[in-house]
Amino acid sequence: MLRLFIADLHLRAEATDQARLGRFLTRFGAGSELFVLGDLCDLWLGDDIDLPRFAPVVDALAAYAARGGQAHVMVGNHDFLFGEAFFAHSGARPLPDPTVIEHAGHRLLLTHGDTLCTADVDYQAFRTRIRAPQFVADFLAKPPAERVQVARGFQDASRTATAAKAADVMEVDTAAATAALREADADMLLHGHTHRPGVHRLDAGKRVVLGPWYDGESALVWPADGPPQPINMGCNANDLID
Template sequence: MTTLFISDLHLDERHPQITELFLHFLATEAREADALYILGDLFEFWSGDDIRNTLNNSVKNGLKALTDDGIKCFLVKGNRDFLISKRFAKETGVTILGDYTAIDLDGQQVLIAHGDTFCTLDEKYQAFRTAVNIPWRQKLFTCLPIFVREAIADKIRGKSQQGNQQKSMAIMDVTESEVVNKMQEYHCDILIHGHTHKPNIHDVQLSADKLGKRIVLGDWFDQGSVLIWRDGQYDLQQRAFLKDV
């Protein structure tokens, strides 16, 4: 059984090479898998399920073709695409998951998440996250005209980039104690997440005599990043842009 994990593509019309690689991935490698998990920030910013443009339509069509072929596809919403909702799920066949989900992979309990909730030292971000995930605020935002929503999204992106430049790497990374607490809460020895854009496989001291693993997915800014889980073994790999092949 083969399960694929990706995150942090940040699909945007300004970076067509990422979209091209993702659509190629959906049409080829993902078709050979049993399931695909997208762990947040598929889009640079998602302003509402009702927005239709070339990028959104092509991505939705690619996902629908994948799920129509019987490949299970799951999505954890990230901090950039938290407004993805039921309409997107219906149009693509993708199943939307919560912030934390424990899944069974070849008899191994694995916790999956976007990863932003582990960055508890970044108090300003956590306050922002709490504010924008209030249901009535999200509903109000999606009632605004599309051009207003996109203008707000551009402003949020600008402030986020500026703010991150002023933060230390330690603040923007995960808090180890929060990782351990969640892995223990969900009884999982392995955690897979994205968000930090720092692909790696870390040891996690879950107890005095138990060592777990934290697998961090990479972003797709300079290449694709794919975690392949097959028959109890996992491998974090890169994929070159099509024009670089």
């Protein structure tokens, strides 16, 4: 089976931006699986607000499913509020973080990647806070206008904090990645989040980073019976499987 891996599209509410997913997926259908490893959308404030605003994204996933494809969507730090309605309308299945799959003779560990940035202790504390079930329930109970205001405050604070941090603080920790591979008994870790595409060799296997879609499509297209085909990932097939 052909499998497609993408992450960090950060699609916004503008229709022209959202159309990029549909254009990419029109090439694929029956006999393929799509794995989205987080941050499909740049901001998701709840299904009640964003299902209408992101109709082209939801429709693109539904059309892919209608052609016989199966999408699996993992949430990221920007869209972790995807709810049941999103999955029901899109035809996608929720993908737990992390997930292990077997493909083309490899055991792949799939994750968004943010939990592996262990040096960024402030981010990890913030992540724990906003992912807490009670925080999520309280946030989703707020009126839409208030949710938008709260989210803007978080985004402004995040941009300020990010600008003040050293780049290596926000990178995936090698020891954490190696430990995750060993715990999963996997030989390849595939993730997004850092926006630094490429391949890194670790003692336990390889760490493969998907690229963001800011400057065009980035994906790993991998047939079950052929070499992987990286698109705008700063690497080639040999880097992945040699």
